[in-house]
Amino acid sequence: MITHPKILVLGGGMGGVEAAINLSQRLKGKAQIDLISNREFLYIYPASIWLTVGHRTVEDLSLPIPPLAEIHGFNFLQEEVQEVNSSQQYVITNRQKREYDYLVIALGGSKLKPKGIEHTRTVCRSPQDGIDIQEKFFQLVERGHGTIACGFSGNPKDSTAVRGGPMFEVTFNFDTYLRQKGLRDRFELIFFTPSPKPGKRLGEKGLAQIAKLFEKRNIRTMTGRKITEFTAEGVVFEDGTEIQSDLTVFTPGMAGHPLLKNSDLPLTEAGFVPVSDTAQVKDLENCYAIGDCSFFEGPAWRARQGHLAELMARTAAENIERQVNEQFPRASFREDMHILCVMDLGDEAVFVYRDDEKAIAPQGAWARWAKLAWERYYKLNKEKKMPRLM
Ligand SMILES: Cc1cc2nc3c(=O)[nH]c(=O)nc-3n(C[C@H](O)[C@H](O)[C@H](O)COP(=O)(O)OP(=O)(O)OC[C@H]3O[C@@H](n4cnc5c(N)ncnc54)[C@H](O)[C@@H]3O)c2cc1C
Structure with a gap:
């Protein structure tokens, strides 16, 4: 059993921040949790569509990570990741070499x-x-x-x-x-x-x-x-x-993150990191990939979404906790997977839900209010001022 394992989370976006928070909730005091990201804020992409018509500022859409790190009890390191070596369990950043026992890759994708x-x-x-x-x-x-x-x-x-x-x-x-x-x-x-x-x-x-x-x-x-x-x-x-x-x-x-080419990780043809339903990278049991940088086999309707990145983050955190406690990592994001998003139309919106059984897309002003409420909830929840609702 590794005492006080080092867990590195790469990328401070929707997936990485959720992973660091969930890991802290599960393993505070039992592990060192470091989140490395090149931006010192989480950019709330789902609400960024309103920037284009001047209904939001960049500040409105940015959630600074250092206060989140303090609230939840993880370490934040503002560094640029340059290379991942999974066989020797280290990551190179623009500052230094960082070793890990468990790795969560949440670096997003490229275009x-x-x-x-x-x-x-x-x-x-x-x-x-x-x-x-x-x-x-x-x-x-x-x-x-x-x-x-x-x-x-x-x-x-x-x-x-x-x-x-x-x-x-x-x-x-x-x-x-x-x-x-x-x-x-x-x-x-x-x-x-x-x-x-x-x-x-x-x-x-x-x-x-x-x-x-x-x-x-x-x-x-x-x-x-x-x-x-x-x-x-x-x-x-x-x-x-x-x-x-x-x-x-x-x-x-979209395509995989270019820096992953400077790694020994398995990659799909499009450059994504292939994972199983446990969010573990193929053939690497202490290495997880979540959100936009990952790829998994699944239903044709699956989509790269913030909502899914967060679900995968919680799956990875639960499985790392299980491994730290010498249990088999068996949590899976597959059963809870669905599409949930609100497509804003400017004055009303379409509420989109899709899973294996149903596909619904009701429309109305109420759906727009739901998106506005989600934006508030998202920040409050991350700041630990409101419990998680979904
Ligand atoms: C305009 C827009 C609207 C969207 N609307 C919705 C929506 O309504 N609902 C929904 O569910 N999803 C939505 N999405 C999708 C959602 O935002 C993404 O699926 C989600 O952000 C993926 O999270 P992630 O953590 O995998 O990646 P990201 O959120 O992209 O985070 C990646 C992080 O890694 C950091 N990083 C990158 N490279 C490096 C490096 N070399 N070193 C260190 N750090 C690095 C980045 O700065 C970033 O913080 C939208 C996306 C966009 C662009």
Whole structure:
């Protein structure tokens, strides 16, 4: 039995912070828990869609990690991870070599770089990227007219490596904002994606609902067309058609974290770390990978979500506790897995739930209130001012 084991959590996002908190709750005083991340705050991506229309600031969306570390009793180290060596159980950062007994990798993913990507803006990276969209959007609002194109694509090497949801939200938020300012008829909004059925994870009913929403809000869709490149003028498709846009917001397909190539970890073709239902990395019993950086076999509807990253984090924490207590790690995230998210439309929202048995997507102003309430709850819960509800 290892006395006072060293547990390293890599990445201070939704998965990593939940792992550090849950590990602290389970093993406080019995283990050293260090969270290493390059940002000193957790960025609340699900609410970052509101940055684009000026309804949030970067501060609103940032949860500083040092106070969380103090409240929950883990150590926070602001360092850049550069290499993981799982056979010798150490990690190299920009500061030093750090050894571990248990490792939780929660470094998130990266994005593919299609031709001309520099001509697009994204909500899926840093807070500054969200600010860039906001600035350009407000310039267009000031000018009083324009064309805005929003889209996403996937990764042909991994059907789960796609993030379309936020692009729906950003598009509908632009639409609502422009309507509220009485400018909508002077703007063209276009939604584009190579996927022939964008939003298929919502189920057949949800798909029809999205199509109806686009129609009702007069948002032109260009779906099922492969993108050749992005240019300063807009988007060029393989079939020769083009979109001329003043602002192109785009989320490319996802891929694994590039630094994981500097590791001896097993990786899928798309660069993700393959894990079993216990969140343990294939063939490595003291090494866990959770959230966007991981890959597991599962139902076709599964999606890379903050909600799942947190579920995997709690599974990893429970299994590490079991290992520390010399028990078999048998907690699994599989049974509790489902899609749960609220797709904001700017003035109402769609509440999306999906599991093996059902797919529902009711819509209404109440769902928007649920998302706003979740944002508050999320911060309060992490600050230990409110118990966990889900
Ligand atoms: C715009 C947007 C909206 C979304 N909306 C929803 C939603 O409504 N509901 C939902 O459930 N999910 C949503 N998601 C998905 C959700 O945010 C992700 O699935 C979740 O953040 C994944 O958590 P993670 O911990 O795996 O990765 P991340 O949250 O990306 O965290 C990774 C962390 O690792 C750190 N890091 C990266 N590289 C290094 C390094 N080399 N060294 C040290 N630290 C490093 C990063 O700074 C970051 O803090 C949304 C995502 C986006 C982008």
